[in-house]
Amino acid sequence: MGSPSKRFSVLVLAAIVAPATIVAVLGYVSLRQWEGSADLLFREQARDVASMAAEKVEMVLRQREDAFLDRLQALLSEGASSEPALDALLAQFPLIRRLFMLDRRDHLSYPRTGRNDDAVVFGRLLQEIPPGLRARGGRREIVVGDQVLLAAVLKARGEPVLVAFSRDPDVLRRDIFETTLGGLEAPTIIAVLDSSGRPVYSKASLERAERILTVTFRGGLPGWSVAVYLPPGASARQAVRRQVTVFTGAFGVLLVVIVVGIVLVWRLMRREAEMTQLKSDFVANVSHDLKTPLSVIRMFGETLEMDRVPDETRRGEYYRVITRESERLSRLIDNVLDFSRIERGRQTYDMARTAIEPLVRDTLDVFAYPLAQQGFKVETRVAPDLPDVLMDADAVGQALANLIDNAMKYSDARRSITVAAARVGDELAITVTDEGIGIAAEKQGKIFEKFYRVGRSETQGRRGSGIGLALVRHIAEAHRGRVTVESRPGEGSRFTLWLPMTSHA
Ligand code: ADP
Numbered sequence: 091m092g093s094p095s096k097r098f099s100v101l102v103l104a105a106i107v108a109p110a111t112i113v114a115v116l117g118y119v120s121l122r123q124w125e126g127s128a129d130l131l132f133r134e135q136a137r138d139v140a141s142m143a144a145e146k147v148e149m150v151l152r153q154r155e156d157a158f159l160d161r162l163q164a165l166l167s168e169g170a171s172s173e174p175a176l177d178a179l180l181a182q183f184p185l186i187r188r189l190f191m192l193d194r195r196d197h198l199s200y201p202r203t204g205r206n207d208d209a210v211v212f213g214r215l216l217q218e219i220p221p222g223l224r225a226r227g228g229r230r231e232i233v234v235g236d237q238v239l240l241a242a243v244l245k246a247r248g249e250p251v252l253v254a255f256s257r258d259p260d261v262l263r264r265d266i267f268e269t270t271l272g273g274l275e276a277p278t279i280i281a282v283l284d285s286s287g288r289p290v291y292s293k294a295s296l297e298r299a300e301r302i303l304t305v306t307f308r309g310g311l312p313g314w315s316v317a318v319y320l321p322p323g324a325s326a327r328q329a330v331r332r333q334v335t336v337f338t339g340a341f342g343v344l345l346v347v348i349v350v351g352i353v354l355v356w357r358l359m360r361r362e363a364e365m366t367q368l369k370s371d372f373v374a375n376v377s378h379d380l381k382t383p384l385s386v387i388r389m390f391g392e393t394l395e396m397d398r399v400p401d402e403t404r405r406g407e408y409y410r411v412i413t414r415e416s417e418r419l420s421r422l423i424d425n426v427l428d429f430s431r432i433e434r435g436r437q438t439y440d441m442a443r444t445a446i447e448p449l450v451r452d453t454l455d456v457f458a459y460p461l462a463q464q465g466f467k468v469e470t471r472v473a474p475d476l477p478d479v480l481m482d483a484d485a486v487g488q489a490l491a492n493l494i495d496n497a498m499k500y501s502d503a504r505r506s507i508t509v510a511a512a513r514v515g516d517e518l519a520i521t522v523t524d525e526g527i528g529i530a531a532e533k534q535g536k537i538f539e540k541f542y543r544v545g546r547s548e549t550q551g552r553r554g555s556g557i558g559l560a561l562v563r564h565i566a567e568a569h570r571g572r573v574t575v576e577s578r579p580g581e582g583s584r585f586t587l588w589l590p591m592t593s594h595a
Contacts, residue, residue: 285313368541383415439482501526525582
């Protein structure tokens with residue numbers, strides 16, 4: 091048995107475990123790579139989206155501001171820059187919150203009546219304006235506190251005029267960010283952060299969202315940036331990780347199935363090997379069992395044939411031995427034949443109402459001589475007034491004979507056998523009790539299996555074929571009954587054949 095199971099282990103290792111391990115490792119490595127590259131790709135895409143969003147915002151902002159500056163320049167060129175005209179222009183551009191105009195000597199020419207906070211802004215503005223802007227012309231963003239001012243040089247009757255304006259943050263949010271970024275379709279959340287990193291605008295709630303990257307504006311909103319956030323539970327890494335979990339789970343299940351399969355196949359193989367062993371033991375055991383009575387018959391036959399026994403009583407005894415041994419022989423052969431019929435599913439039973447007491451007596455009679463000769467004390471206790479029971483009398487007789495045969499075979503010094511029959515509830519219980527070697531508890535479940543024999547050391551070398559009890563069980567079950575055993579090693583055994591009596595009640 092060692093070598094086939096060794097071969098099986100090697101086969102399992104080579105054909106299943108090794109490839110499964112390779113697949114697991116490869117799968118894991120490629121999933122890790124995939125996880126990495128998915129993350130990278132996702133970041134690239136997010137960066138593209140953010141840059142695009144920033145560009146779009148800058149463009150729209152610039153368009154609005156250019157439109158305003160164009161209109162202002164037109165007013166200046168026409169010399170129509172009176173305060174009411176400028177007020178009216180500002181009213182048309184809600185984005186422009188405050189407008190300042192400076193003359194050549196940096197005097198505020200608009201608004202003539204400033205607000206309280208204008209002085210600060212205006213003062214800072216003058217400090218921040220780069221020297222030469224007026225001469226060079228153009229436009230420049232200037233950060234004053236938390237505001238961004240846009241300074242530009244316009245012309246009024248040939249003279250440069252410096253204008254600066256601030257933006258209305260609400261309008262910026264509502265008209266610029268909302269209209270440009272609101273329609274952007276993405277699994278991510280786009281937000282605009284001010285120069286101190288606070289979100290000024292976001293398309294959806296940023297609660298528990300994870301910021302993955304920011305792209306700063308190039309112009310228009312210095313220090314501000316567009317940020318991309320991931321809504322909770324939406325990261326590419328998490329998605330991949332979910333896949334990894336699913337893959338690992340599926341692989342685990344597969345592995346379990348494989349392992350269970352291997353174990354089942356291995357057990358099947360082991361059973362098969364055991365069966366083969368049992369069968370070959372069976373052949374040897376049966377041959378031996380048959381040989382013993384045969385050689386006795388032959389020996390006595392030959393002795394008688396040679397007329398060496400002058401004594402009449404001795405001769406009579408020899409004849410009885412021959413008869414008894416041939417009965418034993420035919421019982422053994424019946425067992426084997428019945429067993430093979432059962433195995434092929436060909437066994438049939440002739441059911442008839444049978445009186446119990448005569449059945450027990452007849453069966454015991456067959457054993458009367460060997461029982462007496464081997465010094466057995468036999469007790470029979472058949473309950474009176476037992477009704478007849480529907481059964482195949484030959485089969486039940488054979489089962490009982492097997493039980494008595496075993497009781498004799500597995501008895502030691504205490505040679506006492508009790509055969510009893512009684513009604514227990516709805517069942518007829520036929521028991522055969524001995525005071526022999528007994529059976530260990532863990533073996534009691536197995537002795538009814540075909541070919542099973544308790545180890546030779548425990549049965550002290552008693553021969554047998556291992557089919558006797560299998561046959562008893564089969565006969566019991568064919569009668570819708572059962573067979574049970576109670577036994578203690580060294581104390582004895584009690585086998586009970588339970589047959590239903592319900593058909594008689
Ligand atoms: P066998 O031909 O070996 O007797 P059986 O099927 O009749 O085959 O019995 C199976 C095994 O059960 C036996 O090998 C023996 O070890 C055990 N056995 C059966 N009857 C008894 C008994 N009365 N006392 C002890 N052991 C028993």
